[in-house]
Amino acid sequence: xxxxxxxxxxxxxxxxxxxxxxxxxxxxxxxxxxxxxxxxxxxxxxxxxxxxxxxxxxxxxxxxxxxxxxxxxxxxxxxxxxxxxxxxxxxxxxxxxxxxxxxxxxxxxxxxxxxxxxxxxxxxxxxxxxxxxxxxxxxxxxxxxxxxxxxxxxxxxxxxxxxxxxxxxxxxxxxxxxxxxxxx
Ligand code: GDP
Ligand code: MG
Numbered sequence: 001x002x003x004x005x006x007x008x009x010x011x012x013x014x015x016x017x018x019x020x021x022x023x024x025x026x027x028x029x030x031x032x033x034x035x036x037x038x039x040x041x042x043x044x045x046x047x048x049x050x051x052x053x054x055x056x057x058x059x060x061x062x063x064x065x066x067x068x069x070x071x072x073x074x075x076x077x078x079x080x081x082x083x084x085x086x087x088x089x090x091x092x093x094x095x096x097x098x099x100x101x102x103x104x105x106x107x108x109x110x111x112x113x114x115x116x117x118x119x120x121x122x123x124x125x126x127x128x129x130x131x132x133x134x135x136x137x138x139x140x141x142x143x144x145x146x147x148x149x150x151x152x153x154x155x156x157x158x159x160x161x162x163x164x165x166x167x168x169x170x171x172x173x174x175x176x177x178x179x180x181x182x183x184x
Contacts (some may be wrong), residue, residue, distance in 0.1 A: 012061040015175050016051075016086050017168075018068045020108050021093035022101040023075045026127040029158035030093065031069050034168050039159055044072075056169065058176050065089075065172050084115035089171040093125040094142075096155065097134035102126075102141070109149060121174045123152035125167055130157040 019027040032038045035052040051068040068087070073079045092108050094101040105124065112120060124146040126137060139155060146153035152170055156163040 013063045013176070013179070014066060015063060015088050015172060016066050016068065017089035017091065017171055018084060018087045018112075019070065019091050019093065020074070020079065020112065021091075021125075022095075022098075022104050022108075023072070025093045025095040025098070025101050026156075026158045027091075027093050028069055028071070030091070030125070030127060030156065030164055030167070031067055033158045033161060033164045035067070037161075054168070056172050058173060061176075063172055063176060065168065067168070079111070081115050084112065087116055087120055088118070088175050090120050090122045091125050091167060091171065092122060092151070093127050094137065095128050096126040096137045096142075097128050097131040099136040102137045102145075105145060106149075121152075121171055121178065123154060123167060123171050124149070126153075126155040128157060128159070129155045129162060130159045 019031060021027055028043055029039055031052055032040065035054055050071065051066050054065045054067065056063045056065055068083060070079055070083065073083070090112055092105060092112070094105055096102075109122075112122065124142060126139070126142045142155065143153055152174070154163050154167050154170065156167055158164060
């Protein structure tokens with residue numbers, strides 16, 4: 001076990017990460033699964049926290065991931081520029097059982113690029129892989145779109161937990177890698 005001085009224990013980084021994507025794709029449940037290991041079978045789109053902070057350790061550094069949830073704003077096409085401000089990471093989520101939510105990904109990408117003043121580390125997430133019989137978007141389609149747009153890609157299930165932590169960790173790790181390469 002590593003021994004820490006008091007100074008080293010202070011938080012080293014704070015990353016703002018935003019969740020975006022159509023209503024009911026599972027954004028709030030991905031966050032509650034990741035942050036509290038909770039899942040809500042009948043969650044209402046308007047219920048949700050503004051953001052949730054998770055501590056993640058990489059290379060002995062403590063990173064605070066401040067993960068923002070739309071809490072239903074997206075239903076009214078009213079995700080504000082304040083929501084995006086200062087974000088260094090994003091998860092763009094669709095529902096693999098609803099094609100319409102996949103078709104809207106490019107619109108969300110445009111919105112993200114319009115509102116952010118830097119390169120945001122972005123992962124495309126196909127959620128609800130547990131709904132095997134209801135699948136409308138194949139893994140290959142997701143992968144192809146992600147490659148074309150230069151995004152990371154994972155399929156997840158907030159219901160059965162698969163890949164949920166990996167999705168958030170992938171974004172945090174990549175932001176950390178870019179920051180510590182000291183390319184500025
Ligand atoms: P949001 O509007 O994108 O925040 O979506 P929610 O997290 O509120 O989820 C919308 C609905 O989808 C809720 O009824 C959830 O229980 C359900 N849901 C979310 N994630 C999953 C998942 O991985 N699998 C299944 N089967 N249902 C999910
Ligand atoms: Mg929500």
